[in-house]
Amino acid sequence: MQAVQPDKLRNIVITGHAGCGKTMLSESLALTMGVVNRLGSIDEGTTLSDYSADEIQKKHSLNTSLIHGFWNEQKINIIDTPGLLDFHGDVKSAMRIADTVLITVNASTGVEVGTDAIWEYTREYYKPTMFVLSKLDADRASFNETIQQLKDHFGHLVTPIQFPIEEGLGHHVLIDILLMKQLEFTPDKPGSMTVSDIPDLYLKKAEELHQQLVEAVAETDESLMNKFFEEGNLSEDELRTGIKSALVTRTFFPVFCTSPLHLIGTERLLNVITNICPSPIERGPxxxxxxxxxxxxxxxxxxxxxxxxxxxxxxxxxxxxxxxxxxxxxxxxxxxxxxxxxxxxxxxxxxxxxxxxxxxxxxxxxxxxxxxxxxxxxxxxxxxxxxxxxxxxxxxSPIIFPDPMLATAIIPVAQGDEEKISTGLHHLHEEDPSFTIEHDAEFNQTILKTLGETHLDTIISRLQAKFNVKVDIAAIKIPYRETIRLAASSQGKYKKQSGGRGQYGDVWVRLEPLPRDTGFEFASEVVGGVVPTRYLPAVEKGLRESILSGVLAGYPVVDLKAVAYDGSHHPVDSSEFAFKIAASMAFKSAFDKAKPFILEPIYALQVYAP
Structure with a gap:
């Protein structure tokens, strides 16, 4: 296959909410271009773009896939993307390298959550954007309602280029207000588009919409505006050139009509892609x-x-x-x-x-x-x-992936599989950077952060399929902390005599509450050498080890001050070990007296309402 020059390329990413018809739109475009000789089926697992085992099983796109074909002597690269929000990492990566975004909208359900999310991505990447209405042959399809929703959500720059003569069963004719022609398609037959004059019944509506189209395009370019004021109209070539320029500057968002399952509208859409969508050169550096x-x-x-x-x-x-x-x-x-x-x-x-x-x-x-x-x-x-x-x-510039929204702990089903899990997740993360892996050292948990439950399930199933390792999910342990309400004191005395040299350590410790986020402080108020200075580091060590696991439930202890202020020692039997144990005993006793309680973590939460 020969290399293709940049001016003969069109890079299109097909996006949309889950189930809106993206994969079948890709499939119908491929069939119309002659890339395949029959339309694939999602139910049968025979589409070009959904070919992995998990996609065939779930009947949803889970990965970006590439299709290419030739139309009007131009190469069209089509990037089919997942619709589920769980896999919008792939959507953002595909959009990053595309020149035009096609947002597919189900004419039965209108604008959905995924539609809004994708629109925000197009704004982030400043991409030329077109809307493609799909499933106009469905029972509840409504062209007018869907157009109104698009305008309400995305502004007055959204402009229909076509409208259907009828919706639902029997839909196969479009009025194209750019061409000012009627387009008739034979359902399920590629290359069947016939072009004819607009019937009188629809001519007035077409002329009104054409005038709106001309005005909308003229507003995007000063020279076209002057021509419009002088002559009151723009030619088809001027409109086409104006739309292409306005697409690049995001001052015009055309809407086209299709029913991909029956190949209605796809031939015209291919003409639009080659004639109106920008090449890499026209898109700019x-x-x-x-x-x-x-x-x-x-x-x-x-x-x-x-x-x-x-x-x-x-x-x-x-x-x-x-x-x-x-x-x-x-x-x-x-x-x-x-x-x-x-x-x-x-x-x-x-x-x-x-x-x-x-x-x-x-x-x-x-x-x-x-x-x-x-x-x-x-x-x-x-x-x-x-x-x-x-x-x-x-x-x-790198792709900025969506932030994970679901955090789950995973544990190996078989003991000793921790290294296999780590290796497998590392490789899967190279394929899908939209999830992250963290290790919680406090609880020794592996935390998987994903974009949703389906994303999590897919990663776990791929871990088993590719690396032969099974994992279970578990609740993430909450990092509670323990602290005290009141000051309290207690003695810790460690005395052991079993023949020969014994062990002796005696220290009094006072615990005092501190403000939040202060941590732990140690001080000594010992006077007179009752606890020799050389043993105070051992006392502090015993206290610091004690706060690692609290008395109430074993959580770390925070926000208190421990003061060693009295005690006694033995000239022969005292040792660092004995004073460390004594300090630990004093801490536990004083902690019980100081009205201890458990602190819950406080998380900052940001809520975005589209």
């Missing part, structure tokens, strides 16, 4: 960071420039090892190309370079600037790493 002085550097998508590529996804495959999904931002990438991992300085020499069709790898000679693909046999480069020619000191 990538903002890189110079590692020498942390200054910003603009990276042009020039195949003749220095090679700079960004790894946005790492996965492990049987018999292959780690594979790295990347986008080339400058220069070109080919097998055996000597590169430097800018983050680590490690020399990397990629093996075969591929472009992807779901799980199918298609070898290519090289990837040019702007293209997306996969490489094998990188030694130590992972997600968020930048690969570049030697001497290039520029890196791509």
């Amino acid at each position: 990538e903002h890189g960071i110079c590692t020498l002085d942390d200054t910003e550097k603009l990276l042009q998508p020039d195949p003749q420039g220095p090679t700079i590529a960004f790894i946005f996804k790492t996965m492990s495959e049987p018999r292959v090892g780690e594979v790295s999904y990347l986008r080339v931002y400058s220069g070109h990438l080919e097998s055996g190309h000597e590169l430097i991992d800018v983050q680590t300085g490690q020399l990397e020499k990629p093996g075969q370079v591929y472009t992807m069709l779901g799980q199918k790898k298609i070898p290519v000679d090289s990837l040019l600037a702007g293209d997306i693909g996969m490489v094998v046999k990188l030694k130590d480069a992972h997600t968020n790493d930048t690969l570049a020619d030697k001497g290039t000191s520029c890196r791509i």
